[in-house]
Amino acid sequence: MTSIQERSYTRLGYDKVKENVMEHTLSYIGRRYVEQLSPSTKLLEVEQALDESAEAKTLLETRLSIPLATMDGMESILDLVGTGYMFSAQDFSCLGTFLHSCEQLRSYMSSKAATAPRIHAYVTSMKDTGNLKKEIERCIHHGHVVDAASKELERVRRKIAVTKQKIQTKLDSLVARNRSIMQAGIVSMRNGRYVIPIKRSHRNHMAGVVHDESGSGQTIFIEPKEVAALQSELNMLYADEACEEGKVLSYLTGLVDEVEEQLKKNAEMIGKCDFIFAKGKYARTFDGNRVQINEQGIIDLREAKHPLIYEKMVALNIAAGSTYRSLIVTGPNTGGKTVTLRTLGLLTLMVQSGLLIPAHPSSRCALFSHVMIVVGDDQSMEQSLSTFSAHMNGIIDILRVADESTLVLIDEMAAGTDPGEGIALSIAIMEELHRRGAVSLVTTHFNELKTFASQTEGFENARMEFDAETLHPLYKLTIGEAGSSYALAIAKRLGIEEHLIERSEQLIHNRYKTR
Structure with a gap:
């Protein structure tokens, strides 16, 4: 890429x-x-x-x-x-x-x-x-091996339960007999062994092994001699249990490997x-639809929206690639020209990725090898490039690969330079893209480009609708008609002096009259 x-x-x-x-x-x-x-x-x-x-x-x-x-x-x-x-x-x-x-x-x-x-x-x-699922359900429940996983495991666990009960009975008896020398009437565990908390001063009153002592040293934790043998037996049973569980897990692992x-x-x-x-x-999330696709570069998007601004956007109708392959889009700033380019570009990429798009199902999209856009924010502060230079770098990259399977989207063609040279260069670039068969959508404020599009085969004008009375953009694309930037109408509504508006209109009239 x-x-x-x-x-x-x-x-x-x-x-x-x-x-x-x-x-x-x-x-x-x-x-x-x-x-x-x-x-x-x-x-x-x-x-x-x-x-x-x-x-x-x-x-x-x-x-x-x-x-x-x-x-x-x-x-x-x-x-x-x-x-x-x-x-x-x-x-x-x-x-x-x-x-x-x-x-x-x-x-x-x-x-x-x-x-x-x-x-x-x-x-x-x-x-x-095979029977893998059935065997897992028979042997495993909530992340544990169940008793019924094997007869031997079930036998070992029954013995564990009996031995634990014997230990508990012994401990209950010891606690009842030695409550007066205990620091607390609670049996606890130390190093995997049951212990009784005894006051250090009464150490000699209970036979057994000391496994721990309190931080103050006033309490020692003794494993009574009377339960030591049972605890050793219990630990051996736990080892047997782990062995039997391992056999079950090994058996299930074998089934998985198979x-x-x-x-x-x-x-x-x-x-x-x-x-x-x-x-x-x-x-x-945006009521996407499956649209029709073609390899002839024909675009006919109906009631299309940009999926990332779906709720806020007015639906667009965009067409190109059939009777004309180059569309010149005009209209005021903030009128939706750039959004139109981005919508077409993104929906094209989405369709080619197998994604449904927010457009009427009767819409048609084309498959392109290259989908490329040059917009105003291509300006690079780090490289100290002007808007014009940044645009030209992007267009040069496009011209390296542009062919009949290319969708080209250019926002404000040749902006940021001398209008005369910019217009000439814009026309030359658009002619070259058209000669190569690329489908192009270009936004501009230059009247000369509108005239060029209206007089040249394979090119067409389109405008973003604008309410001159309210100065509100309507975000509707009308194909077949050139639009105005509405600069004078906007300036007038904002309060600029009337004589300046009149002088501007005179200059515009004289400019085009002399051509």
Whole structure:
């Protein structure tokens, strides 16, 4: 991608659109798909991506909650499967949740082949993982290995329960007999052993091992001799329990290793569906539609809005690429000319990325290899470039690659220089872009460019409508007519002296009369 192309994507807001789509993803694979998202120039690829987005939007309109897995914990599991690593009970809880979500999505999509054939195909392509889900549910519950996971584990845990009860009975008896020498009537744990808090002055009144003492030294924590043997037995049982749990986890890990490829395939499909539904969710934020696409450079956007300012914007109709490939847009400052360029550029990138757009479904968009914009904020303070120089650098970059598969958007062509030279240079550049077959939209205040467009085949004028009475822009693009900058009307309404307005009108009249 050229530098002007990268800057154009940023200036058009493409990165922000991707961020907005990302906010609707649930999984790390879905986020990865968004990160890799970029405009495509392949017609069938774009058609398929648009169809997928439209299917997702349709399904979301009938059911807001689609059973998609968040895939929490799955990234590390899929990285470690087949490496000899033994998964933990918590890992299997994550895996069980994932497998359950796969099952739910398959069930949900089973009846959606007619409504969403492409998404249905993705879901039905997921692979069978045998009895893995059933065995995880039998052996694991809430991140722990359950008693019924194996007969030996169940036996060991019964013995643990019996031994703990014996210890508790012994401790209760000791506390009752020795309450007078205890610092507090509470049994606690030290180093994994049950201990009783005894006043140091009564150390010799209880046989046992001291495991700790209080900060003041007034209390010592003794493991009574009467429960030491039982505690040793309990610790041995805990070791047996850990061994049996390890056998269960090893068994389940073996099942996972056997279906490694199936799991990875299913995770990829879930991530793909997450990505598609994220596009559908994003489209619903501005009632996006699937539009028609072509490879002939024909643009016909109807009731189009910029998705990042959707609520505030008046819908636009923009057409180019058919009877004319170059459109000269005129109108007052703050009248919406720049927004028009940015809207066309961004919606084009979105469509080529398989995203639905805020436009009427009868709209048509073209596929372009290059979508490039040069706007006023290309001025670089760091490089001390004037507006004109910055514009020229951008246009030079465009001319290096411009061809019949290029969409060129230039705001205020040749601004910031001598009008005479600027006009001549603007016409030469537009002629060259037209000769190469590029589709171009250019904004200007120069009347000469309006005249050029009206008299030259392949060029057309357009204007941003403006209410001269209220001095309010109407943000409506009218194609086929040139507009005015309304500088004198605005100046008059703001209060500039009448004789200055009259003199300005006289100068304008004389200027064009002598030509």
